[in-house]
Amino acid sequence: MNSKKIVSYSTILLFIILTAGYLYYQNNAIELSIYDFEHENIPGSFEGYKIAQVSDLHNKEFNGRLTAELEEQEPDIIVVTGDVIDRNRTDIPIAVQAMEEMLEIAPVYFVTGNHEMASGVYPELQREIDRIGVIDLDNSYERLEIEGQEIGLIGIEDPLFLFLDDIIEAGSEDLLIQERIEDLIEEAGTEFNLLLSHRAELMSVYAAADVDLALTGHAHGGQIRLPFINGLFAPSQGFLPEYTSGQYSEGDTQMIVSRGLGNSTFPLRINNRPELVIVNLRPQNSEGIVE
Template sequence: MNRRTFLKRSIGSLLAFIGLSGGTYYYAREIEPFMLDIKHEELASFKIPTSFNNFKIIQFSDTHVGYHYSTGQLAELVDTINSQQPDLVLFTGDLVDEPQAYHWDDKIVQHLQNLRAKHGKYWVYGNHDHGGYGTETVKKVMDNGGFTLLQNNHVNIQIDNNQITLAGIDDVMLGSPDLQKTLENADPDLFTVLLSHEPDYADNAIESPVDVQLSGHSHGGQVRLPLIGHLYTPRYAEKYVEGKHTLQNGKLTLYVNRGIGTTRLPYRFLCKPQIHVFSLTAQQS
Protein backbone atom coordinates (compact mmCIF):
# COMPACT_ATOMS: atom_id res chain seq x y z
CA MET A 1 0.00 0.00 0.00
CA ASN A 2 1.50 3.36 -1.00
CA ARG A 3 1.48 6.44 1.22
CA ARG A 4 -1.37 8.15 -0.62
CA THR A 5 -3.61 5.11 -0.40
CA PHE A 6 -2.74 4.63 3.27
CA LEU A 7 -3.62 8.25 4.10
CA LYS A 8 -6.85 8.06 2.11
CA ARG A 9 -8.00 4.93 3.89
CA SER A 10 -6.90 6.16 7.32
CA ILE A 11 -8.65 9.51 6.99
CA GLY A 12 -11.67 7.85 5.43
CA SER A 13 -11.90 5.29 8.20
CA LEU A 14 -11.70 8.02 10.80
CA LEU A 15 -14.43 10.05 9.13
CA ALA A 16 -16.55 6.94 8.71
CA PHE A 17 -16.20 6.16 12.40
CA ILE A 18 -17.13 9.72 13.39
CA GLY A 19 -20.05 9.81 10.97
CA LEU A 20 -21.44 6.41 11.86
CA SER A 21 -21.12 7.02 15.57
CA GLY A 22 -22.80 10.41 15.15
CA GLY A 23 -26.10 9.20 13.78
CA THR A 24 -25.37 7.92 10.28
CA TYR A 25 -24.94 4.44 11.70
CA TYR A 26 -28.68 3.72 11.66
CA TYR A 27 -29.05 4.91 8.08
CA ALA A 28 -26.05 2.92 6.83
CA ARG A 29 -27.17 -0.29 8.53
CA GLU A 30 -30.98 -0.18 8.49
CA ILE A 31 -32.01 2.02 5.55
CA GLU A 32 -29.62 2.23 2.62
CA PRO A 33 -29.01 -1.55 2.34
CA PHE A 34 -32.71 -1.85 1.44
CA MET A 35 -32.76 1.00 -1.13
CA LEU A 36 -32.40 -0.96 -4.36
CA ASP A 37 -31.13 0.97 -7.36
CA ILE A 38 -32.39 -0.36 -10.71
CA LYS A 39 -29.82 0.83 -13.23
CA HIS A 40 -30.93 0.88 -16.87
CA GLU A 41 -28.30 0.71 -19.61
CA GLU A 42 -28.41 0.36 -23.39
CA LEU A 43 -26.05 -2.05 -25.12
CA ALA A 44 -25.80 -0.90 -28.72
CA SER A 45 -23.65 -2.50 -31.40
CA PHE A 46 -23.50 -3.18 -35.12
CA LYS A 47 -22.92 -6.82 -34.14
CA ILE A 48 -26.33 -7.14 -32.47
CA PRO A 49 -28.92 -8.65 -34.86
CA THR A 50 -32.19 -6.77 -35.33
CA SER A 51 -34.07 -9.75 -33.91
CA PHE A 52 -32.42 -8.90 -30.57
CA ASN A 53 -33.71 -5.33 -30.51
CA ASN A 54 -35.10 -4.56 -27.03
CA PHE A 55 -33.84 -7.91 -25.72
CA LYS A 56 -33.64 -7.39 -21.97
CA ILE A 57 -30.86 -8.76 -19.77
CA ILE A 58 -30.90 -8.43 -15.98
CA GLN A 59 -27.71 -8.83 -13.95
CA PHE A 60 -27.67 -9.25 -10.19
CA SER A 61 -24.68 -10.08 -8.04
CA ASP A 62 -23.24 -10.63 -4.57
CA THR A 63 -26.37 -11.45 -2.58
CA HIS A 64 -24.28 -12.82 0.31
CA VAL A 65 -27.34 -14.50 1.82
CA GLY A 66 -26.81 -15.23 5.48
CA TYR A 67 -24.79 -12.12 6.29
CA HIS A 68 -27.51 -9.58 7.09
CA TYR A 69 -29.40 -10.63 3.95
CA SER A 70 -32.28 -13.06 4.39
CA THR A 71 -34.10 -15.47 2.12
CA GLY A 72 -37.14 -13.24 2.57
CA GLN A 73 -35.22 -10.35 1.04
CA LEU A 74 -34.12 -12.67 -1.77
CA ALA A 75 -37.79 -13.44 -2.46
CA GLU A 76 -38.52 -9.71 -2.75
CA LEU A 77 -35.59 -9.32 -5.12
CA VAL A 78 -36.95 -12.12 -7.29
CA ASP A 79 -40.31 -10.32 -7.51
CA THR A 80 -38.55 -7.11 -8.52
CA ILE A 81 -36.53 -8.85 -11.23
CA ASN A 82 -39.60 -10.65 -12.57
CA SER A 83 -41.48 -7.35 -12.75
CA GLN A 84 -38.90 -6.18 -15.30
CA GLN A 85 -39.85 -9.12 -17.59
CA PRO A 86 -36.29 -10.12 -18.51
CA ASP A 87 -35.37 -12.23 -21.50
CA LEU A 88 -32.16 -13.35 -19.80
CA VAL A 89 -31.11 -13.38 -16.13
CA LEU A 90 -27.43 -13.38 -15.16
CA PHE A 91 -25.90 -13.84 -11.71
CA THR A 92 -22.26 -12.86 -11.31
CA GLY A 93 -21.39 -14.73 -8.13
CA ASP A 94 -21.33 -14.86 -4.32
CA LEU A 95 -24.68 -16.42 -3.47
CA VAL A 96 -24.15 -16.87 0.27
CA ASP A 97 -21.50 -15.33 2.49
CA GLU A 98 -20.10 -18.47 4.15
CA PRO A 99 -21.16 -21.67 2.34
CA GLN A 100 -19.54 -23.93 4.94
CA ALA A 101 -21.44 -22.31 7.84
CA TYR A 102 -24.76 -21.49 6.16
CA HIS A 103 -27.81 -23.55 7.19
CA TRP A 104 -28.94 -24.74 3.76
CA ASP A 105 -32.61 -25.50 3.15
CA ASP A 106 -34.95 -25.41 0.16
CA LYS A 107 -35.84 -21.72 0.42
CA ILE A 108 -33.02 -20.36 -1.73
CA VAL A 109 -33.73 -23.00 -4.37
CA GLN A 110 -37.43 -22.13 -4.42
CA HIS A 111 -36.72 -18.42 -4.85
CA LEU A 112 -34.21 -19.05 -7.63
CA GLN A 113 -36.73 -21.33 -9.35
CA ASN A 114 -39.25 -18.49 -9.26
CA LEU A 115 -37.02 -16.27 -11.40
CA ARG A 116 -38.43 -16.20 -14.93
CA ALA A 117 -36.50 -15.52 -18.12
CA LYS A 118 -37.49 -16.59 -21.65
CA HIS A 119 -33.96 -17.40 -22.78
CA GLY A 120 -32.51 -18.84 -19.60
CA LYS A 121 -30.68 -18.09 -16.36
CA TYR A 122 -26.88 -18.26 -16.17
CA TRP A 123 -24.25 -17.70 -13.51
CA VAL A 124 -20.54 -17.74 -12.71
CA TYR A 125 -18.67 -18.57 -9.52
CA GLY A 126 -17.59 -15.81 -7.14
CA ASN A 127 -14.83 -16.12 -4.57
CA HIS A 128 -17.30 -16.78 -1.73
CA ASP A 129 -18.90 -19.58 -3.75
CA HIS A 130 -15.54 -21.34 -4.07
CA GLY A 131 -14.41 -20.44 -0.58
CA GLY A 132 -15.16 -22.52 2.51
CA TYR A 133 -15.54 -25.77 0.58
CA GLY A 134 -18.80 -24.51 -0.90
CA THR A 135 -18.04 -25.11 -4.57
CA GLU A 136 -20.20 -28.20 -5.13
CA THR A 137 -22.87 -27.17 -2.61
CA VAL A 138 -23.47 -23.83 -4.30
CA LYS A 139 -23.48 -25.46 -7.74
CA LYS A 140 -26.13 -27.96 -6.65
CA VAL A 141 -28.32 -25.16 -5.30
CA MET A 142 -27.94 -23.10 -8.48
CA ASP A 143 -28.58 -26.18 -10.65
CA ASN A 144 -31.77 -26.92 -8.73
CA GLY A 145 -32.74 -23.27 -9.05
CA GLY A 146 -32.69 -23.56 -12.83
CA PHE A 147 -29.40 -21.73 -13.45
CA THR A 148 -26.74 -22.91 -15.89
CA LEU A 149 -23.13 -22.54 -14.78
CA LEU A 150 -20.63 -20.94 -17.13
CA GLN A 151 -17.19 -22.07 -15.98
CA ASN A 152 -14.68 -21.41 -18.72
CA ASN A 153 -17.23 -22.04 -21.46
CA HIS A 154 -19.79 -20.24 -23.57
CA VAL A 155 -23.26 -20.67 -25.05
CA ASN A 156 -25.06 -19.03 -27.92
CA ILE A 157 -28.41 -17.36 -27.32
CA GLN A 158 -30.60 -17.65 -30.39
CA ILE A 159 -33.61 -15.79 -31.75
CA ASP A 160 -34.86 -16.92 -35.13
CA ASN A 161 -31.64 -17.70 -37.00
CA ASN A 162 -29.55 -15.07 -35.23
CA GLN A 163 -27.26 -15.44 -32.23
CA ILE A 164 -25.24 -13.65 -29.61
CA THR A 165 -22.58 -15.27 -27.41
CA LEU A 166 -22.68 -15.48 -23.63
CA ALA A 167 -19.42 -16.56 -21.97
CA GLY A 168 -18.29 -17.03 -18.39
CA ILE A 169 -14.95 -17.63 -16.68
CA ASP A 170 -14.17 -19.35 -13.42
CA ASP A 171 -13.54 -17.16 -10.38
CA VAL A 172 -10.25 -15.27 -10.62
CA MET A 173 -9.32 -15.39 -6.93
CA LEU A 174 -10.04 -19.01 -6.03
CA GLY A 175 -10.79 -20.71 -9.31
CA SER A 176 -8.91 -21.39 -12.54
CA PRO A 177 -10.02 -18.84 -15.14
CA ASP A 178 -9.13 -19.69 -18.72
CA LEU A 179 -10.43 -17.21 -21.27
CA GLN A 180 -8.86 -19.00 -24.22
CA LYS A 181 -10.75 -22.19 -23.32
CA THR A 182 -13.89 -20.15 -22.61
CA LEU A 183 -13.98 -18.73 -26.14
CA GLU A 184 -12.73 -21.83 -27.93
CA ASN A 185 -14.69 -22.25 -31.20
CA ALA A 186 -16.70 -19.10 -30.44
CA ASP A 187 -17.55 -16.94 -33.46
CA PRO A 188 -15.70 -13.61 -33.03
CA ASP A 189 -18.22 -11.91 -35.32
CA LEU A 190 -21.04 -12.50 -32.82
CA PHE A 191 -21.80 -9.92 -30.13
CA THR A 192 -20.13 -11.40 -27.05
CA VAL A 193 -20.92 -10.80 -23.37
CA LEU A 194 -18.46 -12.11 -20.77
CA LEU A 195 -19.35 -12.80 -17.14
CA SER A 196 -16.45 -12.40 -14.71
CA HIS A 197 -17.01 -12.03 -10.99
CA GLU A 198 -13.92 -9.84 -10.62
CA PRO A 199 -14.03 -6.61 -12.67
CA ASP A 200 -10.28 -6.03 -12.99
CA TYR A 201 -10.14 -9.08 -15.24
CA ALA A 202 -11.27 -6.69 -17.98
CA ASP A 203 -7.60 -5.87 -18.57
CA ASN A 204 -7.19 -9.49 -19.68
CA ALA A 205 -10.45 -9.68 -21.60
CA ILE A 206 -9.52 -6.67 -23.73
CA GLU A 207 -7.15 -8.91 -25.67
CA SER A 208 -10.00 -11.24 -26.72
CA PRO A 209 -13.07 -10.81 -28.95
CA VAL A 210 -15.31 -9.70 -26.07
CA ASP A 211 -17.65 -6.72 -26.46
CA VAL A 212 -19.05 -6.37 -22.94
CA GLN A 213 -17.91 -7.66 -19.54
CA LEU A 214 -20.33 -7.84 -16.61
CA SER A 215 -18.87 -8.08 -13.11
CA GLY A 216 -19.61 -7.65 -9.41
CA HIS A 217 -17.31 -8.42 -6.45
CA SER A 218 -16.51 -4.81 -5.48
CA HIS A 219 -19.86 -3.95 -3.82
CA GLY A 220 -18.99 -0.47 -5.08
CA GLY A 221 -16.92 -0.20 -1.92
CA GLN A 222 -20.08 -0.48 0.28
CA VAL A 223 -19.11 2.70 2.14
CA ARG A 224 -18.33 5.80 0.10
CA LEU A 225 -17.60 9.25 1.52
CA PRO A 226 -17.92 12.65 -0.16
CA LEU A 227 -14.63 13.83 -1.73
CA ILE A 228 -12.93 10.58 -0.69
CA GLY A 229 -14.99 7.91 -2.46
CA HIS A 230 -14.75 4.26 -1.55
CA LEU A 231 -12.58 3.25 1.39
CA TYR A 232 -11.82 -0.33 0.45
CA THR A 233 -12.42 -2.91 -2.27
CA PRO A 234 -11.13 -6.51 -2.46
CA ARG A 235 -8.41 -7.79 -4.75
CA TYR A 236 -9.24 -7.68 -8.44
CA ALA A 237 -11.76 -4.89 -7.81
CA GLU A 238 -9.27 -2.15 -7.07
CA LYS A 239 -9.06 -0.53 -10.51
CA TYR A 240 -12.68 -0.77 -11.63
CA VAL A 241 -14.98 -0.24 -8.64
CA GLU A 242 -18.43 0.57 -9.98
CA GLY A 243 -20.33 1.75 -13.01
CA LYS A 244 -19.46 1.84 -16.69
CA HIS A 245 -15.91 1.78 -18.01
CA THR A 246 -14.91 2.04 -21.67
CA LEU A 247 -11.59 0.41 -22.50
CA GLN A 248 -9.38 1.06 -25.52
CA ASN A 249 -11.70 3.54 -27.22
CA GLY A 250 -14.73 1.31 -27.00
CA LYS A 251 -13.19 -2.05 -27.83
CA LEU A 252 -14.57 -3.39 -24.54
CA THR A 253 -17.20 -1.96 -22.23
CA LEU A 254 -17.16 -3.04 -18.58
CA TYR A 255 -20.09 -2.70 -16.19
CA VAL A 256 -19.40 -3.19 -12.48
CA ASN A 257 -22.48 -3.98 -10.44
CA ARG A 258 -22.55 -2.80 -6.79
CA GLY A 259 -24.24 -6.03 -5.73
CA ILE A 260 -27.13 -6.72 -3.40
CA GLY A 261 -25.85 -7.78 0.00
CA THR A 262 -22.95 -6.80 2.22
CA THR A 263 -19.92 -8.58 3.59
CA ARG A 264 -17.35 -7.93 6.34
CA LEU A 265 -19.42 -4.97 7.59
CA PRO A 266 -23.24 -4.78 7.40
CA TYR A 267 -23.26 -1.20 6.08
CA ARG A 268 -23.91 0.65 2.87
CA PHE A 269 -23.36 4.38 2.71
CA LEU A 270 -23.77 6.42 -0.49
CA CYS A 271 -23.56 3.07 -2.26
CA LYS A 272 -27.02 1.56 -2.72
CA PRO A 273 -27.52 -2.10 -3.67
CA GLN A 274 -28.08 -2.49 -7.37
CA ILE A 275 -29.32 -4.57 -10.26
CA HIS A 276 -28.57 -3.79 -13.90
CA VAL A 277 -31.20 -3.86 -16.64
CA PHE A 278 -29.56 -3.96 -20.07
CA SER A 279 -31.53 -3.43 -23.28
CA LEU A 280 -29.92 -4.49 -26.57
CA THR A 281 -30.05 -2.26 -29.63
CA ALA A 282 -29.01 -3.21 -33.14
CA GLN A 283 -27.13 -0.31 -34.66
CA GLN A 284 -27.61 0.25 -38.36
CA SER A 285 -24.66 0.81 -40.69
Protein backbone atom coordinates (compact mmCIF):
# COMPACT_ATOMS: atom_id res chain seq x y z
CA MET A 1 0.00 0.00 0.00
CA ASN A 2 1.47 3.31 -1.05
CA SER A 3 1.80 6.33 1.22
CA LYS A 4 -1.04 8.25 -0.47
CA LYS A 5 -3.53 5.47 0.27
CA ILE A 6 -2.34 5.27 3.88
CA VAL A 7 -2.88 9.02 4.32
CA SER A 8 -6.31 8.79 2.66
CA TYR A 9 -7.46 5.89 4.86
CA SER A 10 -6.07 7.58 7.96
CA THR A 11 -7.98 10.76 7.13
CA ILE A 12 -11.22 8.84 6.65
CA LEU A 13 -10.70 6.95 9.91
CA LEU A 14 -9.98 10.17 11.80
CA PHE A 15 -13.12 11.76 10.33
CA ILE A 16 -15.22 8.78 11.42
CA ILE A 17 -13.79 8.86 14.96
CA LEU A 18 -14.32 12.62 15.31
CA THR A 19 -17.86 12.41 13.93
CA ALA A 20 -18.76 9.55 16.26
CA GLY A 21 -17.34 11.44 19.23
CA TYR A 22 -19.24 14.60 18.28
CA LEU A 23 -22.54 12.71 17.91
CA TYR A 24 -22.03 10.91 21.21
CA TYR A 25 -21.40 14.22 22.95
CA GLN A 26 -24.40 15.87 21.32
CA ASN A 27 -26.72 13.07 22.44
CA ASN A 28 -25.39 12.40 25.92
CA ALA A 29 -23.88 15.57 27.44
CA ILE A 30 -26.63 17.27 29.43
CA GLU A 31 -26.89 21.04 29.03
CA LEU A 32 -28.30 23.12 31.87
CA SER A 33 -30.58 26.04 30.94
CA ILE A 34 -31.50 28.41 33.78
CA TYR A 35 -34.34 30.94 33.63
CA ASP A 36 -35.11 33.62 36.20
CA PHE A 37 -38.83 34.16 35.74
CA GLU A 38 -40.22 37.42 37.13
CA HIS A 39 -43.92 38.12 37.61
CA GLU A 40 -45.87 40.54 39.75
CA ASN A 41 -48.27 37.81 40.92
CA ILE A 42 -45.55 35.58 42.35
CA PRO A 43 -45.79 35.90 46.16
CA GLY A 44 -42.80 37.17 48.07
CA SER A 45 -42.36 33.89 49.95
CA PHE A 46 -41.64 32.18 46.60
CA GLU A 47 -38.50 34.25 45.97
CA GLY A 48 -35.94 31.86 44.47
CA TYR A 49 -38.37 28.93 44.34
CA LYS A 50 -36.62 26.49 42.02
CA ILE A 51 -38.37 24.22 39.52
CA ALA A 52 -36.50 21.56 37.56
CA GLN A 53 -38.16 20.48 34.31
CA VAL A 54 -37.48 17.02 32.88
CA SER A 55 -39.07 16.43 29.50
CA ASP A 56 -39.05 13.83 26.71
CA LEU A 57 -36.81 11.23 28.33
CA HIS A 58 -38.07 8.53 25.95
CA ASN A 59 -36.61 5.78 28.17
CA LYS A 60 -33.11 7.20 27.82
CA GLU A 61 -30.67 6.27 30.58
CA PHE A 62 -27.99 8.72 31.67
CA ASN A 63 -26.38 6.29 34.12
CA GLY A 64 -26.72 8.61 37.09
CA ARG A 65 -25.65 11.81 35.37
CA LEU A 66 -29.16 13.28 35.22
CA THR A 67 -29.74 12.44 38.87
CA ALA A 68 -26.41 14.00 39.84
CA GLU A 69 -27.27 17.19 37.96
CA LEU A 70 -30.65 17.39 39.67
CA GLU A 71 -29.07 16.82 43.08
CA GLU A 72 -26.58 19.63 42.46
CA GLN A 73 -29.39 22.04 41.52
CA GLU A 74 -31.42 21.26 44.68
CA PRO A 75 -34.85 22.06 43.18
CA ASP A 76 -37.94 22.61 45.31
CA ILE A 77 -39.97 20.49 42.89
CA ILE A 78 -39.30 18.45 39.74
CA VAL A 79 -41.85 18.51 36.91
CA VAL A 80 -41.93 15.86 34.19
CA THR A 81 -43.69 17.18 31.09
CA GLY A 82 -44.47 14.00 29.19
CA ASP A 83 -42.89 11.24 27.10
CA VAL A 84 -41.02 9.60 29.95
CA ILE A 85 -41.44 6.38 27.92
CA ASP A 86 -41.13 5.75 24.17
CA ARG A 87 -43.74 3.96 22.12
CA ASN A 88 -41.10 2.22 19.96
CA ARG A 89 -39.02 0.78 22.83
CA THR A 90 -41.20 1.03 25.88
CA ASP A 91 -39.45 0.05 29.10
CA ILE A 92 -41.54 0.94 32.14
CA PRO A 93 -38.93 -0.13 34.74
CA ILE A 94 -36.39 2.35 33.29
CA ALA A 95 -38.93 5.18 33.47
CA VAL A 96 -39.96 4.24 37.00
CA GLN A 97 -36.36 4.04 38.19
CA ALA A 98 -35.65 7.49 36.77
CA MET A 99 -38.61 8.98 38.64
CA GLU A 100 -37.76 7.09 41.84
CA GLU A 101 -34.34 8.74 41.76
CA MET A 102 -35.98 12.12 41.22
CA LEU A 103 -38.27 11.53 44.21
CA GLU A 104 -35.23 11.22 46.46
CA ILE A 105 -34.39 14.83 45.55
CA ALA A 106 -37.77 16.62 45.53
CA PRO A 107 -41.52 16.10 45.01
CA VAL A 108 -42.22 15.05 41.41
CA TYR A 109 -45.23 16.16 39.32
CA PHE A 110 -46.08 14.45 36.03
CA VAL A 111 -48.25 15.09 32.97
CA THR A 112 -48.61 12.80 29.98
CA GLY A 113 -47.16 13.16 26.52
CA ASN A 114 -48.21 11.62 23.23
CA HIS A 115 -45.93 8.60 23.70
CA GLU A 116 -47.69 7.63 26.92
CA MET A 117 -50.90 7.23 24.94
CA ALA A 118 -49.30 5.76 21.80
CA SER A 119 -47.39 3.13 23.80
CA GLY A 120 -50.59 1.30 24.70
CA VAL A 121 -49.23 0.57 28.20
CA TYR A 122 -49.97 3.82 29.98
CA PRO A 123 -52.37 2.27 32.54
CA GLU A 124 -49.48 0.14 33.78
CA LEU A 125 -47.14 3.13 33.93
CA GLN A 126 -49.82 5.15 35.71
CA ARG A 127 -50.16 2.47 38.38
CA GLU A 128 -46.40 2.50 38.92
CA ILE A 129 -46.31 6.30 39.08
CA ASP A 130 -49.00 6.28 41.75
CA ARG A 131 -47.24 3.49 43.66
CA ILE A 132 -43.91 5.30 44.00
CA GLY A 133 -45.49 8.63 44.95
CA VAL A 134 -45.22 10.74 41.80
CA ILE A 135 -48.11 13.23 41.65
CA ASP A 136 -50.13 12.70 38.46
CA LEU A 137 -51.28 16.19 37.51
CA ASP A 138 -53.23 15.35 34.34
CA ASN A 139 -56.33 17.59 34.32
CA SER A 140 -55.65 18.51 37.92
CA TYR A 141 -53.97 21.13 40.06
CA GLU A 142 -52.02 21.62 43.27
CA ARG A 143 -51.72 24.72 45.41
CA LEU A 144 -48.08 25.13 46.39
CA GLU A 145 -47.82 26.97 49.70
CA ILE A 146 -45.01 28.77 51.51
CA GLU A 147 -45.66 30.81 54.64
CA GLY A 148 -49.37 31.01 53.91
CA GLN A 149 -48.90 32.26 50.34
CA GLU A 150 -49.81 30.10 47.35
CA ILE A 151 -49.24 29.61 43.64
CA GLY A 152 -51.21 27.26 41.39
CA LEU A 153 -49.60 24.31 39.62
CA ILE A 154 -51.91 23.26 36.77
CA GLY A 155 -51.57 20.11 34.67
CA ILE A 156 -53.20 19.12 31.41
CA GLU A 157 -53.17 15.71 29.73
CA ASP A 158 -51.84 15.21 26.20
CA PRO A 159 -54.44 15.85 23.47
CA LEU A 160 -54.22 12.21 22.33
CA PHE A 161 -56.14 11.30 25.49
CA LEU A 162 -59.11 13.51 24.55
CA PHE A 163 -62.41 11.89 23.60
CA LEU A 164 -63.95 12.76 20.25
CA ASP A 165 -67.38 13.44 21.78
CA ASP A 166 -65.85 16.00 24.16
CA ILE A 167 -64.03 17.71 21.28
CA ILE A 168 -67.23 17.92 19.23
CA GLU A 169 -69.17 19.30 22.19
CA ALA A 170 -66.52 22.00 22.82
CA GLY A 171 -66.32 22.95 19.15
CA SER A 172 -62.67 22.06 18.59
CA GLU A 173 -59.72 20.39 20.29
CA ASP A 174 -58.12 23.76 21.10
CA LEU A 175 -61.32 25.09 22.67
CA LEU A 176 -61.69 21.96 24.79
CA ILE A 177 -58.11 22.29 26.10
CA GLN A 178 -58.63 26.01 26.75
CA GLU A 179 -61.83 25.35 28.69
CA ARG A 180 -60.16 22.71 30.83
CA ILE A 181 -57.23 24.97 31.66
CA GLU A 182 -59.58 27.85 32.52
CA ASP A 183 -61.62 25.57 34.79
CA LEU A 184 -58.50 24.38 36.60
CA ILE A 185 -57.24 27.95 37.09
CA GLU A 186 -60.62 28.94 38.50
CA GLU A 187 -60.67 25.95 40.84
CA ALA A 188 -57.13 26.64 42.02
CA GLY A 189 -58.11 30.24 42.82
CA THR A 190 -54.49 31.45 42.92
CA GLU A 191 -53.14 34.72 41.53
CA PHE A 192 -50.15 33.10 39.80
CA ASN A 193 -50.59 29.91 37.81
CA LEU A 194 -47.95 27.66 36.28
CA LEU A 195 -49.11 25.19 33.62
CA LEU A 196 -47.48 21.84 32.88
CA SER A 197 -48.26 20.61 29.37
CA HIS A 198 -46.41 18.47 26.86
CA ARG A 199 -47.22 20.44 23.72
CA ALA A 200 -45.29 23.57 22.77
CA GLU A 201 -47.38 24.19 19.65
CA LEU A 202 -50.43 25.07 21.77
CA MET A 203 -49.01 28.45 22.81
CA SER A 204 -52.04 30.35 21.50
CA VAL A 205 -54.33 28.12 23.59
CA TYR A 206 -52.34 28.83 26.76
CA ALA A 207 -52.48 32.55 26.00
CA ALA A 208 -56.24 32.43 25.42
CA ALA A 209 -56.64 30.70 28.80
CA ASP A 210 -54.59 33.45 30.52
CA VAL A 211 -51.87 31.12 31.78
CA ASP A 212 -49.02 33.04 33.43
CA LEU A 213 -46.24 30.55 32.60
CA ALA A 214 -46.35 27.26 30.71
CA LEU A 215 -43.61 24.63 30.78
CA THR A 216 -43.68 22.41 27.70
CA GLY A 217 -41.61 20.09 25.52
CA HIS A 218 -42.45 17.74 22.61
CA ALA A 219 -40.45 19.66 19.97
CA HIS A 220 -37.08 18.02 20.77
CA GLY A 221 -35.40 21.34 20.02
CA GLY A 222 -36.15 20.89 16.34
CA GLN A 223 -33.85 17.83 16.42
CA ILE A 224 -31.21 19.44 14.16
CA ARG A 225 -30.32 23.04 14.98
CA LEU A 226 -28.45 25.08 12.39
CA PRO A 227 -27.09 28.66 12.51
CA PHE A 228 -29.91 31.22 12.26
CA ILE A 229 -32.49 28.38 12.38
CA ASN A 230 -34.28 27.47 15.61
CA GLY A 231 -34.70 23.87 14.55
CA LEU A 232 -35.21 21.85 11.41
CA PHE A 233 -38.21 19.68 12.29
CA ALA A 234 -40.51 19.16 15.28
CA PRO A 235 -43.41 16.77 15.87
CA SER A 236 -46.80 18.42 15.28
CA GLN A 237 -45.09 21.51 13.82
CA GLY A 238 -43.29 20.09 10.81
CA PHE A 239 -40.32 21.75 9.11
CA LEU A 240 -38.91 25.02 10.45
CA PRO A 241 -41.10 24.93 13.57
CA GLU A 242 -41.93 28.09 15.51
CA TYR A 243 -41.57 26.74 19.05
CA THR A 244 -38.51 24.60 19.72
CA SER A 245 -36.42 25.93 22.60
CA GLY A 246 -36.28 28.79 25.07
CA GLN A 247 -38.80 31.39 26.20
CA TYR A 248 -41.75 32.71 24.18
CA SER A 249 -44.48 35.22 24.93
CA GLU A 250 -47.98 35.92 23.64
CA GLY A 251 -50.02 38.59 25.37
CA ASP A 252 -49.50 38.16 29.11
CA THR A 253 -48.55 34.50 28.78
CA GLN A 254 -44.99 33.20 28.82
CA MET A 255 -43.89 29.72 27.73
CA ILE A 256 -40.60 27.91 28.27
CA VAL A 257 -39.93 25.03 25.87
CA SER A 258 -37.52 22.30 26.90
CA ARG A 259 -35.47 20.65 24.15
CA GLY A 260 -35.91 17.42 26.07
CA LEU A 261 -33.43 14.72 27.00
CA GLY A 262 -34.07 11.68 24.80
CA ASN A 263 -34.77 10.77 21.21
CA SER A 264 -37.53 8.85 19.50
CA THR A 265 -38.06 8.06 15.82
CA PHE A 266 -35.06 10.13 14.73
CA PRO A 267 -32.17 8.80 16.85
CA LEU A 268 -29.76 11.74 16.75
CA ARG A 269 -29.44 15.31 18.01
CA ILE A 270 -27.21 17.76 16.14
CA ASN A 271 -26.21 21.08 17.76
CA ASN A 272 -28.98 20.22 20.19
CA ARG A 273 -27.71 18.62 23.39
CA PRO A 274 -30.12 17.03 25.93
CA GLU A 275 -31.47 19.80 28.13
CA LEU A 276 -32.36 20.10 31.79
CA VAL A 277 -34.38 23.25 32.45
CA ILE A 278 -34.26 25.14 35.74
CA VAL A 279 -36.78 27.91 36.46
CA ASN A 280 -36.23 30.25 39.41
CA LEU A 281 -39.35 32.21 40.39
CA ARG A 282 -38.85 35.90 41.21
CA PRO A 283 -41.54 38.21 42.64
CA GLN A 284 -41.89 41.56 40.90
CA ASN A 285 -43.67 44.64 42.23
CA SER A 286 -46.05 46.79 40.17
CA GLU A 287 -43.18 49.05 39.04
CA GLY A 288 -41.44 46.07 37.46
CA ILE A 289 -38.73 45.89 40.12
CA VAL A 290 -37.73 42.42 41.28
CA GLU A 291 -38.16 42.16 45.04
